[in-house]
Structure formats: C-alpha cells, structure tokens
Amino acid sequence: MHNKGVRHLIGVFLLGWSALTLAGNVERGAKVFQVCQSCHAIGPGATHLVGPHLNEVFGRVAGSLSDFKYSEGLRAAGVNGMRWDAEHLAAYIENPIALVTGTNMRFGGVASAEDRDDLIAFLRAYSASPRDIPESLPTALARDPDVDPQILAIKGDPEYGEYLASECVTCHQSDGADRGIPSIVGWPTKQFVIVMHAYKSAARPNPVMQLIAANLADEDIAALAAYFEKQQ
Amino acid sequence: MDRRSFLRGTVAGAALASAAPSVIGSAKPRVVVIGGGAGGATAARYIAKDSQGAVDVVLIEPTRTYYTCFFSNLYIGGYRDFASIGHTYGKLASEYGVTVVHDWATGIDRDAKTVALASGTTIGYDRVIVAPGIDFKYETTPGYSAAASGKMPHAWKGGSQTQLLKAQLEAMRPGGTFVMLAPPNPYRCPPGPYERISMAAHLLTEKNPTAKIIVLDPKEKFSKQGLFQEAWTKYYGDMVEWLPASMYGSIKAINADTMTIETELDTFKADVANIIPGQRAGHIASSAGLTNDSGFCPIVPDTMQSQMDPNVFVLGDSSIAGDMPKSGFSANSQAKVAAMVVRAELTGSRAFPPKFSNTCWSLVATNDGVKVGARYEATPEKIASTGGFISKTGESAELRKQTYEESIGWYNGITADMFG
Ligand SMILES: Cc1cc2nc3c(=O)[nH]c(=O)nc-3n(C[C@H](O)[C@H](O)[C@H](O)COP(=O)(O)OP(=O)(O)OC[C@H]3O[C@@H](n4cnc5c(N)ncnc54)[C@H](O)[C@@H]3O)c2cc1C
Numbered sequence: 001m002h003n004k005g006v007r008h009l010i011g012v013f014l015l016g017w018s019a020l021t022l023a024g025n026v027e028r029g030a031k032v033f034q035v036c037q038s039c040h041a042i043g044p045g046a047t048h049l050v051g052p053h054l055n056e057v058f059g060r061v062a063g064s065l066s067d068f069k070y071s072e073g074l075r076a077a078g079v080n081g082m083r084w085d086a087e088h089l090a091a092y093i094e095n096p097i098a099l100v101t102g103t104n105m106r107f108g109g110v111a112s113a114e115d116r117d118d119l120i121a122f123l124r125a126y127s128a129s130p131r132d133i134p135e136s137l138p139t140a141l142a143r144d145p146d147v148d149p150q151i152l153a154i155k156g157d158p159e160y161g162e163y164l165a166s167e168c169v170t171c172h173q174s175d176g177a178d179r180g181i182p183s184i185v186g187w188p189t190k191q192f193v194i195v196m197h198a199y200k201s202a203a204r205p206n207p208v209m210q211l212i213a214a215n216l217a218d219e220d221i222a223a224l225a226a227y228f229e230k231q232q
Numbered sequence: 233m234d235r236r237s238f239l240r241g242t243v244a245g246a247a248l249a250s251a252a253p254s255v256i257g258s259a260k261p262r263v264v265v266i267g268g269g270a271g272g273a274t275a276a277r278y279i280a281k282d283s284q285g286a287v288d289v290v291l292i293e294p295t296r297t298y299y300t301c302f303f304s305n306l307y308i309g310g311y312r313d314f315a316s317i318g319h320t321y322g323k324l325a326s327e328y329g330v331t332v333v334h335d336w337a338t339g340i341d342r343d344a345k346t347v348a349l350a351s352g353t354t355i356g357y358d359r360v361i362v363a364p365g366i367d368f369k370y371e372t373t374p375g376y377s378a379a380a381s382g383k384m385p386h387a388w389k390g391g392s393q394t395q396l397l398k399a400q401l402e403a404m405r406p407g408g409t410f411v412m413l414a415p416p417n418p419y420r421c422p423p424g425p426y427e428r429i430s431m432a433a434h435l436l437t438e439k440n441p442t443a444k445i446i447v448l449d450p451k452e453k454f455s456k457q458g459l460f461q462e463a464w465t466k467y468y469g470d471m472v473e474w475l476p477a478s479m480y481g482s483i484k485a486i487n488a489d490t491m492t493i494e495t496e497l498d499t500f501k502a503d504v505a506n507i508i509p510g511q512r513a514g515h516i517a518s519s520a521g522l523t524n525d526s527g528f529c530p531i532v533p534d535t536m537q538s539q540m541d542p543n544v545f546v547l548g549d550s551s552i553a554g555d556m557p558k559s560g561f562s563a564n565s566q567a568k569v570a571a572m573v574v575r576a577e578l579t580g581s582r583a584f585p586p587k588f589s590n591t592c593w594s595l596v597a598t599n600d601g602v603k604v605g606a607r608y609e610a611t612p613e614k615i616a617s618t619g620g621f622i623s624k625t626g627e628s629a630e631l632r633k634q635t636y637e638e639s640i641g642w643y644n645g646i647t648a649d650m651f652g
Pocket of ligand 1: 301302389516562
C-alpha cells in the first residue's frame with residue numbers, strides 16, 4: 001500500500017522537479033526509502049506506524065505531531081526550535097543519536113551521502129510547495145553535520161580534558177545525575193565528539209550548549225571526550 | 233557567630249599561625265582563600281582536589297552555612313524551602329582536606345604575606361585568593377544604613393535578610409504596597425531584582441491579590457527587560473509598576489521609621505520596602521588596597537591576578553571582570569581559571585588557556601524560566617564577550633518549562649562544584 005502511494009507521488013512531483021537545485025534523485029530516493037518503510041509511511045492517507053508519518057516533514061518542527069508519542073529528546077529538540085530542513089534531515093538519517101540522544105528511532109543510519117541526498121529529495125517531494133521551503137534556516141548549520149574523519153581521529157589529552165571539564169560540571173553533575181541537564185559521563189569518545197560538533201555547527205538547537213561548543217577547538221573536544229569517557 | 237564556633241576557629245587559626253609562610257621548593261606551599269562563596273569555595277575545592285595534598289589550602293569564612301543568593305528569589309516565590317538553599321563546608325574539609333576556619337579576615341599584610349583574623353591570629357600565605365563578595369555603598373541610598381536593613385531589608389546577601397523580606401511580604405496588610413529600590417550599575421546579578429519582583433508578584437497574587445508593587449529604578453533600562461515586562465503583564469496584570477529615575481527624580485531620603493522613600497518628584501509610602509544600595513567589593517578588598525576608584529578590584533584578564541599584587545587573586549563580585557556580569561556562575565568560572573594558575577605557579581603543574589562563560593536563568597512564573605548567556609575571551613585589556621544568546625519573548629510554554637528545568641540542573645551542578 002505504501003509503495004503504491006509512493007509511485008503515485010513520484011509521478012506527480014517528477015514534473016518540473018529538475019528546476020530545483022536539490023542534489024538528490026527522487027526516484028533513487030524512493031528505493032532508499034525502503035529501509036525506512038518498516039517504520040514510516042508516506043503518501044496520501046499515510047498513518048503513524050512505529051515512527052510518525054513523513055508527509056509534510058520538510059519545514060516541520062521536529063517531534064511536533066500532536067497525535068504521535070515522541071521521545072523526550074526529539075520533543076525537546078523541537079521545543080528548542082529544531083526544524084526538519086535538508087541538513088537536519090541528513091544529520092538525523094546519517095546517525096539518529098548524534099542529533100538526538102535518546103531518540104526512539106532505533107536505526108543504524110544511512111551511511112552513503114549520495115543515498116541520503118536521494119532520500120531527502122524523495123522526502124521533499126511529499127511536502128507542500130517544496131520550492132518555498134528554504135534549504136536551511138538562517139541560523140542553521142554553519143558546516144556539514146558529519147564530522148571529518150580527521151577530527152574524529154584526533155587523540156585527546158585527558159589532562160587538558162580534565163581542566164576543560166571543570167567548565168562543564170557547573171551544569172553537568174560529575175556524579176552523572178541528570179535532573180534538568182543530561183549526564184555526560186561514560187560516553188564512548190566517538191559519539192561524544194560527534195555530538196559536540198552537532199552543537200558547534202548548531203545542528204543541535206539548545207543555545208546554552210551551542211555557546212559552550214562554540215568556544216571549543218577540535219583538540220578541546222577530543223580532550224573532553226577522552227576525559228569524560230573515563231568518568232563514571 | 234556563636235561562642236563555640238568562635239573558639240573552634242581560634243584553635244584552628246592558632247595551629248596555623250605556628251607554621252611560618254612557606255616558599256616554593258621548601259615546605260608545602262599555602263593558599264589562603266578569603267570568603268567561602270561561589271568564587272572562594274570553588275577555588276578552594278579545585279586547588280585542594282587537583283593538587284592532591286601538595287598545596288595546603290585554608291578557607292576563611294565566617295558563616296557555617298552558606299545560603300545562596302541564587303535561587304533565594306525562588307524561596308521568596310515559594311518554589312524552594314529555605315533549607316534547600318543552605319550549604320555547609322563539611323565535605324570540603326573531610327573529602328578534600330581543606331582547612332576551613334570559621335572566622336572573619338580583618339586584614340591582609342601584603343608585604344609580610346599574612347592574613348589577620350578577627351580572633352587575633354595571623355596566617356601566612358604564598359598566594360591569597362580574595363573572594364568576599366560585595367559590600368554596600370550607602371551613599372547611594374541617603375538615610376539607609378546597615379541598621380535600617382532590619383526594617384527595610386536589602387536581602388542582597390544570602391541568609392537571614394532573605395528570610396526577613398519573605399516574612400514581611402507574607403505578613404503585609406491586604407492591599408498593601410511593596411516598594412523595591414533597585415540598585416544602580418554595577419551590581420551582583422543584573423536580572424536579580426526583576427526576578428525578585430516576579431517572585432514577589434507570584435507570592436502576592438496568591439496571598440494578597442490586591443497588593444501593589446512599585447519598582448523605583450535608578451536605571452532607565454535593565455537586564456532581560458522585555459522578557460520580564462512581558463511576564464509581569466501576562467501573569468500579574470497591573471500589580472507591578474516599574475518607574476525609572478526619569479519618572480521620580482533622584483532619591484532624597486529613606487526613612488525606615490516612617491517607611492517612606494522621598495524622591496525629588498514624589499514620596500512613596502511602603503508597607504514592605506526592599507532597599508538595594510549601590511555596591512562595591514567586600515570591605516577586606518579595599519582595606520588591603522586591592523580596589524580602584526570604582527570600588528572594585530582590577531585584575532589581569534587571563535589569570536584573575538590582582539593588578540596590584542601578583543600574589544593576590546581576586547574572584548567573583550569583588551573583581552572587575554570586564555564584560556562578565558557579577559554572578560555566581562561567573563565567580564565559579566573565574567575560580568577554576570585562578571585555581572589552575574595558582575596550582576601551576578606553586579607546584580609546576582601544567583598551565584592551560586583560560587575559559588570563561590556565564591549563563592543566568594531567571595524564573596518569572598510557575599514553570600516559566602528565561603535565560604541569558606555569553607562566552608568570553610581574555611584580551612590584554614579585559615575579559616571580553618565573544619557572543620551570547622537570550623531567551624525570546626513569546627516562546628512556547630514547553631520551552632520555558634524546559635528552561636526552568638535546566639536551571640534546577642544548573643543549581644545542583646554548581647552547588648556540588650562548590651561544596652563537593
Ligand atoms: C537575589 C539574588 C539572586 C541571584 N541569582 C543568581 C543566579 O540565578 N545565578 C547566578 O549565577 N548568580 C546569582 N546571583 C549572584 C551571586 O549570588 C553572586 O554573584 C555570587 O554569590 C558571587 O560570588 P562571590 O564568591 O563573589 O561572593 P559570595 O558568594 O557572596 O561569597 C562571599 C563570601 O565571603 C564571605 N566574606 C566576606 N567578607 C569576608 C571576610 N572579611 N573574611 C572572610 N569571609 C568573608 C561572606 O560571608 C561570603 O560567604 C544572585 C544574587 C542575588 C542577590
């Protein structure tokens with residue numbers, strides 16, 4: 001049933017689509033979407049499955065459909081102003097937990113950048129007046145959400161990390177308590193680095209953490225990750 | 233201070249006095265910290281924790297329980313009980329090995345490198361960290377004095393003053409008038425007076441709905457003004473009236489017996505009055521010659537060292553920290569930079585670049601929090617702001633609730649960071 005809806009809409013939207021500058025290919029995107037279909041419906045009459053329906057997802061505030069029960073993390077991101085534009089979708093589809101810790105979308109991510117572009121072009125075709133939807137919000141991503149492998153490879157200096165961490169524990173309790181502000185101890189370094197860069201690039205919306213991350217160099221983030229990984 | 237604590241302070245002080253001031257390379261170096269608040273307690277804890285016994289840390293603080301000014305407005309609003317904003321120094325002593333002396337520092341002899349205590353003992357130091365918070369400039373509030381604060385509380389230092397103001401607000405006659413005289417710049421916690429007005433309005437709306445609140449403000453504009461004024465109208469109707477100095481003229485006389493505040497253009501009669509004078513560095517800082525004409529202490533931006541003496545560090549409200557506001561968050565942030573520098577100087581541990589930041593949350597009504605924050609960089613001239621954010625008017629109730637919850641997380645975090 002979903003497949004039928006998909007084909008129907010592709011027919012409608014492919015006309016005139018090429019005028020848009022979006023990189024992806026809608027038809028190929030429809031194929032990539034098969035990995036989403038066990039959880040998401042899209043097209044006329046689509047309903048919520050494990051995940052919410054994805055009609056009109058472009059420009060939608062994250063976690064905002066009132067009749068779907070989202071995770072707290074996704075709702076909080078939306079409450080802080082995160083909207084689904086091309087870049088946020090790309091970040092989420094690549095690595096859901098990098099953008100939203102604790103998201104209920106239990107899905108490993110789409111690794112290929114080309115597949116993601118195609119998928120996004122496909123999703124975009126199911127949103128009204130796609131031409132009017134800006135590519136990204138003015139304040140959104142200053143740079144690509146996926147972290148350069150060279151940055152991920154930086155080996156953090158835990159002693160420097162300990163000093164830098166003193167700034168964090170004013171808000172994040174060092175014993176891992178998480179009332180009001182989440183715990184950041186004992187995270188795997190890679191995820192920690194990706195998440196910090198998601199604040200630095202403003203992909204994650206909370207202004208408090210955007211501010212903190214803006215003050216940190218790549219080496220600082222690596223040092224913090226190395227330190228906090230060891231804390232319990 | 234009760235007699236027992238006085239004696240205990242003396243005993244500890246006497247034991248310390250027998251040890252002569254040490255120098256690098258000989259006996260253990262000693263750091264004396266004056267004031268166990270947001271700046272001092274944090275600095276003492278970090279130096280003791282990170283030097284793991286290599287530095288002798290002595291904290292001088294007269295009170296046994298530190299009642300935070302931060303969240304004291306929430307106590308006034310009825311969102312916190314008083315005990316929940318009180319913190320003691322037990323863990324600093326037992327877990328981190330800080331020698332806590334409950335006494336007043338009465339003087340610093342910067343040539344001899346000693347600190348004198350009210351009990352009569354003196355303690356030698358290699359470095360002294362001065363973090364005594366604020367004292368008042370009573371010349372900004374003619375007729376008002378420390379004695380008058382028993383009737384017209386300032387409630388701008390934590391503890392019994394906060395309790396007095398709350399008790400007075402609760403006991404105010406139906407339909408009475410609460411007048412606040414807000415402080416001139418610079419003062420601790422720029423949004424503090426207006427958070428207090430919000431919390432008083434919340435309390436009175438529940439207990440005394442026909443009461444009036446008048447704010448007399450020597451400033452023509454204030455921190456987070458749009459956010460506060462939006463909230464006052466939204467939640468408290470026309471209960472709150474804010475008057476800048478251009479509307480009342482200057483303050484002529486404050487009279488605690490008649491409960492009046494006479495200004496150039498008008499006289500205000502109060503049922504409850506909260507008088508917040510202009511501020512300067514804690515008295516010990518000026519008596520030690522660490523202040524300039526502003527009444528606050530100039531510091532070296534990347535170390536928090538006094539510009540008057542490299543063996544002295546000044547933290548928190550007493551310091552001139554450039555663009556950083558006087559806040560508990562700022563004091564705590566500065567303390568970690570100073571602790572790192574002091575440790576590097578005394579033990580040769582690694583020195584790192586300074587990091588400064590600040591975020592201040594304010595509660596404007598139930599589950600409605602707002603925030604403002606900035607990051608900073610130490611330039612040769614000052615600690616300069618390099619960017620920031622502020623909550624917006626018209627935000628969703630859900631975002632405001634989340635902001636309030638963040639502030640609770642922060643309160644737990646910073647108090648654990650100060651006291652262990
Ligand atoms: C109503 C109100 C609300 C506030 N809300 C916030 C907020 O939400 N967030 C925030 O970040 N900040 C807030 N603040 C500001 C914050 O309380 C101060 O900026 C902060 O406490 C400054 O830290 P400090 O270490 O400089 O001074 P303090 O914390 O005041 O500590 C100074 C200590 O030194 C001691 N002392 C003084 N003289 C001597 C002496 N001679 N010898 C020995 N000890 C001495 C005092 O007893 C005191 O314990 C608020 C302030 C007020 C008044």
